Amino acid sequence: xxxxxxxxxxxxxxxxxxxxxxxxxxxxxxxxxxxxxxxxxxxxxxxxxxxxxxxxxxxxxxxxxxxxxxxxxxxxxxxxxxxxxxxxxxxxxxxxxxxxxxxxxxxxxxxxxxxxxxxxxxxxxxxxxxxxxxxxxxxxxxxxxxxxxxxxxxxxxxxxxxxxxxxxxxxxxxxxxxxxxxxxxxxxxxxxxxxxxxxxxxxxxxxxxxxxxxxxxxxxxxxxxxxxxxxxxxxxxxxxxxxxxxxxxxxxxxxxxxxxxxxxxxxxxxxxxxxxxxxxxxxxxxxxxxxxxxxxxxxxxxxxxxxxxxxxxxxxxxxxxxxxxxxxxxxxxxxxxxxxxxxxxxxxxxxxxxxxxxx
Amino acid sequence: xxxxxxxxxxxxxxxxxxxxxxxxxxxxxxxxxxxxxxxxxxxxxxxxxxxxxxxxxxxxxxxxxxxxxxxxxxxxxxxxxxxxxxxxxxxxxxxxxxxxxxxxxxxxxxxxxxxxxxxxxxxxxxxxxxxxxxxxxxxxxxxxxxxxxxxxxxxxxxxxxxxxxxxxxxxxxxxxxxxxxxxxxxxxxxxxxxxxxxxxxxxxxxxxxxxxxxxxxxxxxxxxxxxxxxxxxxxxxxxxxxxxxxxxxxxxxxxxx
Numbered sequence: 001x002x003x004x005x006x007x008x009x010x011x012x013x014x015x016x017x018x019x020x021x022x023x024x025x026x027x028x029x030x031x032x033x034x035x036x037x038x039x040x041x042x043x044x045x046x047x048x049x050x051x052x053x054x055x056x057x058x059x060x061x062x063x064x065x066x067x068x069x070x071x072x073x074x075x076x077x078x079x080x081x082x083x084x085x086x087x088x089x090x091x092x093x094x095x096x097x098x099x100x101x102x103x104x105x106x107x108x109x110x111x112x113x114x115x116x117x118x119x120x121x122x123x124x125x126x127x128x129x130x131x132x133x134x135x136x137x138x139x140x141x142x143x144x145x146x147x148x149x150x151x152x153x154x155x156x157x158x159x160x161x162x163x164x165x166x167x168x169x170x171x172x173x174x175x176x177x178x179x180x181x182x183x184x185x186x187x188x189x190x191x192x193x194x195x196x197x198x199x200x201x202x203x204x205x206x207x208x209x210x211x212x213x214x215x216x217x218x219x220x221x222x223x224x225x226x227x228x229x230x231x232x233x234x235x236x237x238x239x240x241x242x243x244x245x246x247x248x249x250x251x252x253x254x255x256x257x258x259x260x261x262x263x264x265x266x267x268x269x270x271x272x273x274x275x276x277x278x279x280x281x282x283x284x285x286x287x288x289x290x291x292x293x294x295x296x297x298x299x300x301x302x303x304x305x306x307x308x309x310x311x312x313x314x315x316x317x318x319x320x321x322x323x324x325x326x327x328x329x330x331x332x333x334x335x336x337x338x339x340x341x342x343x344x345x346x347x348x349x350x351x352x353x354x355x356x357x358x359x
Numbered sequence: 360x361x362x363x364x365x366x367x368x369x370x371x372x373x374x375x376x377x378x379x380x381x382x383x384x385x386x387x388x389x390x391x392x393x394x395x396x397x398x399x400x401x402x403x404x405x406x407x408x409x410x411x412x413x414x415x416x417x418x419x420x421x422x423x424x425x426x427x428x429x430x431x432x433x434x435x436x437x438x439x440x441x442x443x444x445x446x447x448x449x450x451x452x453x454x455x456x457x458x459x460x461x462x463x464x465x466x467x468x469x470x471x472x473x474x475x476x477x478x479x480x481x482x483x484x485x486x487x488x489x490x491x492x493x494x495x496x497x498x499x500x501x502x503x504x505x506x507x508x509x510x511x512x513x514x515x516x517x518x519x520x521x522x523x524x525x526x527x528x529x530x531x532x533x534x535x536x537x538x539x540x541x542x543x544x545x546x547x548x549x550x551x552x553x554x555x556x557x558x559x560x561x562x563x564x565x566x567x568x569x570x571x572x573x574x575x576x577x578x579x580x581x582x583x584x585x586x587x588x589x590x591x592x593x594x595x596x597x598x599x600x601x602x603x604x605x606x607x608x609x610x611x612x613x614x615x616x
Contacts (some may be wrong), residue, residue: 023445023446049446054470057435058467062438062439062441064438065440065442066442066445068429069442069446071446073442088432095430198409200450202407206427208421211430
């Protein structure tokens, strides 16, 4: 294992290159621009496509076009840029072409700021664009996970012919830490482009890629097809990580950076004798509802920590169904919580729960 | 004694599907489709061509062409075509867009695709009105022209002047071939076909962005019988949108178009 000191943004860009990404289209936006800059240098030297689009609106539609040609293609952006991409993402979902997006979230709403945030959980996890669809959403907490999930995102997108989003924030994008890049995978040959791809109707019926079903009955049938695919994704692709949960009577549920910080707070709380552990959802869609529900049978209380005003907490409450109290602690607007703040919340919950013997 | 010799003088191009279109009687979309299909057949490009359809009356163009096709979001066909072309540089990629799609909601995308000199071909249908949504003002609606959203006629004090896209796009260095033709009579239709052929040749040669604007009729939303609608192009659109070659790459022979 060869660890290098890698910055998150360049690391995921290089990971995509090594995963066989053939085309990148993007638009500069802080705090993910280093990814675009890395692609600007790397893709042409490998004979692949890099293009800086005139806007995120154009970038996602370039991605859409390249995806229709059957190549591995991606873009990356940050919150306001991703809002501009929502139209294209909806069309991509409605056309079932595989696309990878890395969203390095920042403070909002509006222009907000360039500091790390998790304020776009609802936008991404619940669909974002118009119509009934869900992208697969993966949430890394380390640069290594950011690398690994970016690679995996291409495989998932192609397996299900769907959008796969790596949802991270400015902390991971800008952070440098030791990580290992994967070996270089070969780019798919022209002959291996999928049968549905637009390559020219040579010796076959024309391929058409469209998101139109003008008859509502046909559209409903297509929606049912998407739902069936989502059911398959929900059955196969739930991912989460656990930390010190075995004997916990307080559980923290937090994703990405918030989960990583919670881990530090949990270590400190354990030193004080508080039995607290972490459930860190890794796939935000599909969400680990079943594991959260199970957890609600074990612990006395759940604390949800997010870098937003309380978005994923709704999903936790859905899973818990009122069995135990679900408390929320969030920092907003680009503020990253410190471990001590979370530790205070753990202590408060521990006191409320009555500690030993309260079960 | 006479030999019965059958001579085929007219047939459906292979690049068109054997289907009926949904276009209104007298609409010139059918003419434009046929010209593109004839050119692709004659240049033997059908098997390597990918079309991008717009949002507007020609949203279903992919049902009528016998070609690989993508259906873009409103105005985004040039961006989608860019993505297709960049990963398939040996394919012929064209967009087919109306005036609302190209000159209004897709103004940024068309400007930048031309600016980049993207090696794609754009067929731009200008009929000075929104057809699919039922006759609202387009960016190319003429001053004083009545539409459902300018019921008293386009007031330039309120809505400004029509956008002249050939004039705009021909100014960009990335444009290799930008011309305006009309579909209102047979001689003009013949000239339009020549221009479409030239535009695809520009793309084949890799010279840059090519666009053929076609002045077209919309009898339904203009409220005119088809024959009068063709006359309306001649009498009203030609003065506002002069036909001509706005940008011809020097590498093209002087006699085309």
